[in-house]
Amino acid sequence: MAKTVSPGVLALRKVVDDVYADAREAKKQGKLVGWSSSKFPCELAEAFDLNVMYPENQAAGIAAQRDGEIMCKAAEDLGFDNDICGYARISLAYAAGKRAARKFDPETLEYIIDPKSGKPLKDENGKVVIDPETGKPKKDPKTMQPYTVLDDIHEIEALPETTEKEIAYKNFRREAIKPYKQMRIPQPDFVLCCNNICNCMTKWYENIARMCNIPLIMIDIPYNNTVEVADTNVAYVRAQFDNAIHQLEKLTGKKFDEKKFEDACKHANRTAQNWLKVCDYLQYKPAPMSGFDLFNHMADVVTARGKEAAADAFDLLAQDLEQNIKNGTSTLPFPEQYRVMFEGIPCWPKLPNLFKPLKANGVNVTAVVYAPAFGFVYNNIDEMARAYYKAPNSVCIEQGVDWREGICRDNKVDGVLVHYNRSCKPWSGYMAEMQRRFTRDLGVPCAGFDGDQADPRNFNEAQYETRVQGLVEAMEANKAKKEDEAK
Amino acid sequence: MSTEVLLKEFAEVAEHPHRVLTGYKNEGKKVIGVLPYFAPVELVLAAGMVPMGIWGSNKKTISMAKEYCATFYCTIAQLALEMLLDGTMDQLDGIITPTICDTLRPMSQNFRVAMEGKLPCIFLAHPQYRRPSFGLQFTVDQYMHVKAELEKISGTAITDDSLREAIKVMNRSRAARRNFVKLASEHCDVITAVKRSAVLRAAWFMEPAVFAEKLETLNAELAKLPAANWTGKKVVTSGIICDNPKLLQIFDDNHIAIAADDVAQESRSFRVDASEEGDPMMALAQQFADQDYDDLLYDEESNKNRRGEFVAKLVKDSGAQGLVLFMQQFCDPEEMEYPYLKKALDAAGVPHIKLGVDQQMRDFGQASTAIQAFADVL
Numbered sequence: 001m002a003k004t005v006s007p008g009v010l011a012l013r014k015v016v017d018d019v020y021a022d023a024r025e026a027k028k029q030g031k032l033v034g035w036s037s038s039k040f041p042c043e044l045a046e047a048f049d050l051n052v053m054y055p056e057n058q059a060a061g062i063a064a065q066r067d068g069e070i071m072c073k074a075a076e077d078l079g080f081d082n083d084i085c086g087y088a089r090i091s092l093a094y095a096a097g098k099r100a101a102r103k104f105d106p107e108t109l110e111y112i113i114d115p116k117s118g119k120p121l122k123d124e125n126g127k128v129v130i131d132p133e134t135g136k137p138k139k140d141p142k143t144m145q146p147y148t149v150l151d152d153i154h155e156i157e158a159l160p161e162t163t164e165k166e167i168a169y170k171n172f173r174r175e176a177i178k179p180y181k182q183m184r185i186p187q188p189d190f191v192l193c194c195n196n197i198c199n200c201m202t203k204w205y206e207n208i209a210r211m212c213n214i215p216l217i218m219i220d221i222p223y224n225n226t227v228e229v230a231d232t233n234v235a236y237v238r239a240q241f242d243n244a245i246h247q248l249e250k251l252t253g254k255k256f257d258e259k260k261f262e263d264a265c266k267h268a269n270r271t272a273q274n275w276l277k278v279c280d281y282l283q284y285k286p287a288p289m290s291g292f293d294l295f296n297h298m299a300d301v302v303t304a305r306g307k308e309a310a311a312d313a314f315d316l317l318a319q320d321l322e323q324n325i326k327n328g329t330s331t332l333p334f335p336e337q338y339r340v341m342f343e344g345i346p347c348w349p350k351l352p353n354l355f356k357p358l359k360a361n362g363v364n365v366t367a368v369v370y371a372p373a374f375g376f377v378y379n380n381i382d383e384m385a386r387a388y389y390k391a392p393n394s395v396c397i398e399q400g401v402d403w404r405e406g407i408c409r410d411n412k413v414d415g416v417l418v419h420y421n422r423s424c425k426p427w428s429g430y431m432a433e434m435q436r437r438f439t440r441d442l443g444v445p446c447a448g449f450d451g452d453q454a455d456p457r458n459f460n461e462a463q464y465e466t467r468v469q470g471l472v473e474a475m476e477a478n479k480a481k482k483e484d485e486a487k
Numbered sequence: 488m489s490t491e492v493l494l495k496e497f498a499e500v501a502e503h504p505h506r507v508l509t510g511y512k513n514e515g516k517k518v519i520g521v522l523p524y525f526a527p528v529e530l531v532l533a534a535g536m537v538p539m540g541i542w543g544s545n546k547k548t549i550s551m552a553k554e555y556c557a558t559f560y561c562t563i564a565q566l567a568l569e570m571l572l573d574g575t576m577d578q579l580d581g582i583i584t585p586t587i588c589d590t591l592r593p594m595s596q597n598f599r600v601a602m603e604g605k606l607p608c609i610f611l612a613h614p615q616y617r618r619p620s621f622g623l624q625f626t627v628d629q630y631m632h633v634k635a636e637l638e639k640i641s642g643t644a645i646t647d648d649s650l651r652e653a654i655k656v657m658n659r660s661r662a663a664r665r666n667f668v669k670l671a672s673e674h675c676d677v678i679t680a681v682k683r684s685a686v687l688r689a690a691w692f693m694e695p696a697v698f699a700e701k702l703e704t705l706n707a708e709l710a711k712l713p714a715a716n717w718t719g720k721k722v723v724t725s726g727i728i729c730d731n732p733k734l735l736q737i738f739d740d741n742h743i744a745i746a747a748d749d750v751a752q753e754s755r756s757f758r759v760d761a762s763e764e765g766d767p768m769m770a771l772a773q774q775f776a777d778q779d780y781d782d783l784l785y786d787e788e789s790n791k792n793r794r795g796e797f798v799a800k801l802v803k804d805s806g807a808q809g810l811v812l813f814m815q816q817f818c819d820p821e822e823m824e825y826p827y828l829k830k831a832l833d834a835a836g837v838p839h840i841k842l843g844v845d846q847q848m849r850d851f852g853q854a855s856t857a858i859q860a861f862a863d864v865l
Contacts, residue, residue, distance in 0.1 A: 079826030083559065083817050195615065199589045202615060203782070203823035206789035210827060213790050220785065222612035222625075223586040225595065232628040236614060239621035397596040420557050425819065429593025432555050433600050 006331075008317025009293075012300045015310050019053075019303045020181040026051040027186035032252065035095075035208065036192035037201050038302045039391050040219060041384065044244055045192060046264030046306040048252050052192065053185045055204075057302045058094070059087035061182035063348035063454035067100035067148065072455045074098040074150050086423040086454025088204040095188070095208045097154040099177045103147035109172045111146035118144035151177060153187075190214050190251055192244075196221035196391035198426045217247045221389055227399045229389045237385040264306035265384065271305045272375045274314035279371035281321040282411045286336040288324035291365030292355060293331055295346050301374040337362030338475050341408050343369060343434075344419030344427060349456040357468040367411040372403045393426035400430070401437050408442055414475040417468065418448040422458040445474035490712075493705045494682050501685040501730070504539065504692040505575060511537050511694075512578045517641055520582035521691075522567060522591070522598075523727075524751060524783055525613055527771045529761065530634050532653035532695060534641040536580065540691025541567045542752055543846045545731045547575075555597040561817045562846040563728065564594045571602060581607040581640045583633060587783050589819055609636040615785035617776040626772035634768075650767035660699040661757035664690060666706050668747060668754060672805060675744030676715035680735040683745055687753045688730045717744060720865045723802045725749040725828070726813030726844070727821060734844070737855045741862045747805035749798050750813075755781055782824035794824060795831025802837045808865040810839040811858065817845075838865060 027033050031051065036042065038056045045052050062071055068090060075089035076082050078096055082089075103112045120137040121129045129138045151173065159170045177183060193205035193216060202218070209216040219240050224233065245256045278297065281288055297317070304310035324330055340358075342365040347354055358365070369392055376387040390399070408416065416438050420428045435446040447467040452458035500507055511518050517536040521528055528538035543563035549556075551572040552565045570576050582602075584595040599608040611633055616622035634645050667686060671678035678686075686705070690698050719742025729735065729750055738745065748754045761767075761774035778784060780797040802810050810832060815821060825841065832839050840861045842854050 079829055081814075081822035081825065084819060084822050088823070199587070199592070199615075200819050200823065202785050203820055206786060207823060207827070209790040210792060216789050218615070218785065218787075220615035222614055223592045223595070224612070225599075225610035230628075232625065236616075236621055236625040236628075239619075240616065243616075243619065243621075393592065397600060422559055425560060425589040425817075426592050428557050429560065429590065430555070430596045430600075432557070433597060 006317070006320040008313060008320040009297075011309075011313035011316045012297055015304045015307065015313050016057075016299045017181065018309070019307075020185065023051040023053050023186055024184065032189040033186045034190045034192055035091075035188040035205075037194050037197065037205065039196050039388065040192045040194035041241070041244075041388055042306040043261060043264040043268055043384065044241065044248060046267075047245075047257050047261035048248050048254055049257075049260065050248075050252070053188070054303050055091035055094075056087050057299050058182045058185055059090040059454055060345075060348045061180070061299075062090050062094075062100070063456075064351060065178070065180055065182065066349055066456075067178065067183065068349045068454040069456050070100050070148055070150055071098065072457075082455075083422075085198075085200050085204070086452050086458075088200055090454055091204065092207055092211075094185075095211050097152045097187075099151045099153060100148050100183055101151040101173075101176045101178060102145070103149045104172060104176050106169060109168060111176075113144050114147040115139075115144075148178075153177075188212055188214055191216045192219075193217070194219040194221060194388065196388055196394045198393055198424070200425075215247065215251060217244050217251075219244060219388070221391070221394055223394055224389060225396050227396065227402070229386045233389060234382055234385045237389060238382060241381065241385065263308075265378075267308045267311050268306045269377055270311035271301065271307075271314060272377050274311055274318060275301050276371065276375045276377075277318050278314050278321065279368075279375075279407075280410070281318070281325070282366040282371075284325060285339070285412055286330060287332065287339070287364055287366050287411075288321045288330045290330070290332040291342060291368055292346075292351070294368050294370060295351075298370055298374070301370075305374075305376075332364050334359050335362055336364040338414045338472065339364055339366040339412055340415045340417050340471070340475075341365070341367035341369075341404065341411070341413045342417050342419070343404070343431065344421050345424065345453040347419065347421075347451040347456075347459050348454055350451070350459050350461070353459070353461050353464070357465045361468065361472045363468070363472065365417075367404075367407040367413050369404060369407075371407055393424075397430050397433060401434055401441075404434065405438065405441055408438065408444065413442075413444060414478065415444050415471050416446040417471060418446055420448050420450050422450065422452045423454060443478075445471055445478060447471035447474075488704060488708075490677060490705065490708045493701060493708065494678075494686070496701065497689040497705075498682065498685040500692050501688040502732075507692045508539060508576075508578050517580040518578065519609075519637065519640070520576060520579045522582060522584050523563065524585055524587050524756075525775055525778065526583045526585050526611060527630055527633065527775075528695070529650060529653040529657050529767075529771060530630065530637055530645060531583075532656060533645040533649040534634075534637040535643045535649075536637070536641050537694055539579075540752075541570070541576070541582065542691065542728055542730070543567055544570060544575075545733075545846055547573075548847060555601060556594070559817050560594070561590050561727075561815055563815070564590045566846055568594065568597060568601065571598065571606070576606075579606060581609060581637070583609045583611055585611045585613060587613050590817070607636065607640055609633050613775060616787075617778065617784070618787070623769065623772045623776055626775050627768050630768055630771055647767050650771075651763060654761045654767055654770060655763055656696045656699065658760045658763065660690060660695045660702070661760055663699050663702040663706060664757045665754075667702055667709075670706055670709040672721070672744065672746045673714050674709050674712050675717055675719075675721070675746075677709065677712060680738035680743065680745050681732050684730045684732070684735050684753075690757075691752070715744075719743060720809075720862050721746040721805070721807040722865075723747050723749060723798075723805055723807045723810045724753075724813065725798060725810055726751070727815040727818055728752040728846075729813040729844070731844075731846075731848070734848075734851055734854060737851060737858050740855075741859050743858065743862050746807035747801055749801060751781070751783070782820045792827045792831050795827045795829075796835075798828060799831040799835035799837050802832070803835060808838070809861065810837055811861070812839055812841045813844045814841050815845065816843055
């Protein structure tokens with residue numbers, strides 16, 4: 001049975017699709033298209049009507065489409081070490097012109113299908129059809145895909161186009177690039193970098209600027225050791241906003257439009273508030289949605305925070321969730337027995353594998369750190385500087401623990417599943433101490449597993465399943481203990 | 488004092504920083520541990536205390552630090568934490584924890600948590616916008632915080648005069664090291680790779696004024712010697728750190744001399760002086776602003792390959808035939824800048840090799856083969 005998708009989810013998907021489509025269209029029309037880090041103040045770019053793409057969102061999408069490995073390897077072939085963040089590697093390979101493409105025969109211009117791809121063919125009763133010759137399930141030809149190969153747009157563009165055959169070949173090769181939106185984003189004309197999440201971002205964007213010989217507009221947010229953001233730190237970021245505005249004026253040849261900026265701020269605040277409202281639905285027990293849904297909806301907060309449509313779509317989703325509460329339904333496809341916080345970025349190439357043991361054990365993710373992390377709410381430009389100072393990896397351990405323990409309490413979690421993400425040193429770097437604090441302060445068990453946000457080679461499914469199993473057993477024991485105590 | 492005796496003294500310090508620390512404590516001095524990178528040690532000096540660098544260890548193994556840290560972090564940071572946990576640095580009176588890279592950011596928290604109630608940890612965040620007025624102001628603001636914390640530990644106020652005096656001492660130490668690097672290349676028959684490293688490493692552990700004076704003496708002795716009639720090869724070294732005597736012995740065994748370096752623990756740390764005039768705090772901020780061609784730092788002209796070209800030129804100017812890059816495992820900034828360093832080196836016709844290193848390496852067989860093979864093609 002096809003999954004029913006709620007109006008809110010459809011609206012959220014459309015917002016992101018539109019952001020990508022608008023950027024492609026802008027490029028076609030010869031307008032500037034930029035690439036931006038996810039927590040760069042998008043309000044500034046919105047004030048100049050700039051079309052902006054988000055490499056982190058793009059890389060997550062590429063990884064989820066199973067092309068993370070080929071792109072990571074392409075970056076490694078360019079000299080980037082495989083220890084570097086998987087998002088950065090995917091993005092740098094893309095910036096260098098590398099693309100995941102469908103393999104085809106250059107003579108016949110027909111795709112070469114990978115016999116290993118595709119889903120089993122089912123008969124009219126839904127039964128898997130067995131091939132009598134091999135004794136194995138037959139593949140549904142509609143779901144079979146060509147082999148994936150690496151291509152390079154610069155190589156393609158350098159191809160001759162004098163004869164008809166050459167033209168046909170060149171066009172086919174262009175079209176053979178995988179057709180999903182993240183593999184078709186326009187090359188950047190400028191980059192917007194805010195390193196509040198990590199310093200890797202600084203080097204990543206410098207590399208893009210160098211590869212493409214384009215301007216880099218930088219907002220530097222140094223790491224903060226206290227829960228409060230000192231006025232001197234705010235002043236430093238505030239001055240950079242003015243600097244960035246000046247650079248954007250130079251880039252676009254336009255004056256800074258205060259009205260557009262204020263509108264973008266208004267939308268960004270509304271998006272943040274509605275995002276938080278949606279996240280708060282996970283406080284209901286049982287929850288009206290799967291926490292994994294939030295991972296998908298993050299795309300909107302990243303790519304369209306400053307747009308009215310994003311704020312509206314989250315509002316719509318909140319209405320869907322309200323309806324779920326009334327109907328006693330949930331997007332979670334199994335009964336919720338345990339509730340956990342998922343710590344870290346998900347392993348995008350392995351989402352089904354992440355979900356499988358959780359489903360098998362009735363575990364719903366009811367808390368994710370992204371909830372508070374993207375809830376930038378502010379009233380003026382100084383507060384905006386202060387808000388951008390507080391990204392997940394730019395805050396001290398006390399603030400980080402406080403955020404997490406807050407959502408763990410509010411969303412009533414029974415345990416914490418910690419992703420030690422090979423791609424993210426700043427995030428994983430104090431997780432061990434955080435785990436100790438969660439157990440001490442909340443009395444909940446924690447389990448850690450090794451993975452990666454984009455490179456599937458760094459995820460070990462067997463280890464993950466064992467750790468989830470261990471966590472479930474500990475949660476079970478905790479529950480039994482509590483029930484005994486209640487008697 | 489003879490060159491040989493001086494070199495032995497430096498080697499002794501480089502090899503046994505713990506003994507040096509104990510010596511300071513026996514003299515009743517307060518000592519501040521200084522983690523990488525760019526911490527203004529002048530402030531420590533001006534507070535009447537001794538700064539000692541913490542650059543991990545070539546002898547320790549990570550064990551207790553595993554309680555705080557996953558495996559995929561640079562061993563310099565992990566071993567620094569190990570030495571804080573295992574008691575090696577119990578005699579310190581405080582540490583300064585800069586946060587310029589993604590490992591040092593969370594590690595600053597681990598240091599503070601692990602040392603709570605035991606050792607003051609002074610947090611330091613440098614700005615990546617170093618040169619505009621708002622960047623300079625931010626550096627001053629951060630340094631003012633470090634100053635206040637150091638004053639609490641020392642019980643002594645840091646005055647403009649004491650800070651200016653400290654700047655003079657550090658400038659002298661830096662100038663002596665820059666001079667030494669040149670002399671070490673000219674007299675590479677005497678200053679082998681192992682000895683060169685010991686002298687530069689000792690700078691992190693000795694009282695700066697004492698070090699500067701001793702190094703000036705050594706430099707004067709070296710200047711008297713006839714230039715080496717070197718028949719071996721010369722290279723430039725690059726990386727975060729390469730101070731393991733066993734690793735450097737491979738250079739000496741293969742008649743490879745170090746003509747110059749682009750190493751964070753060596754030349755990158757003493758390329759830039761602070762002004763001895765004007766407001767001394769601003770002079771320190773300006774000194775940080777003047778740091779350049781460093782992969783740890785943001786380059787406002789990032790669409791150019793300034794650092795890569797700078798290093799390639801350094802190789803050419805130094806008379807070296809190639810470059811040996813010691814790639815510190817899990818060091819993002821170095822790894823991120825490698826493709827463009829390679830590009831600049833290739834464009835300049837400078838051969839290079841990249842050797843993966845970490846401080847827990849004990850077997851250098853592979854490195855030896857690679858260095859030997861590299862020397863053969865130079």
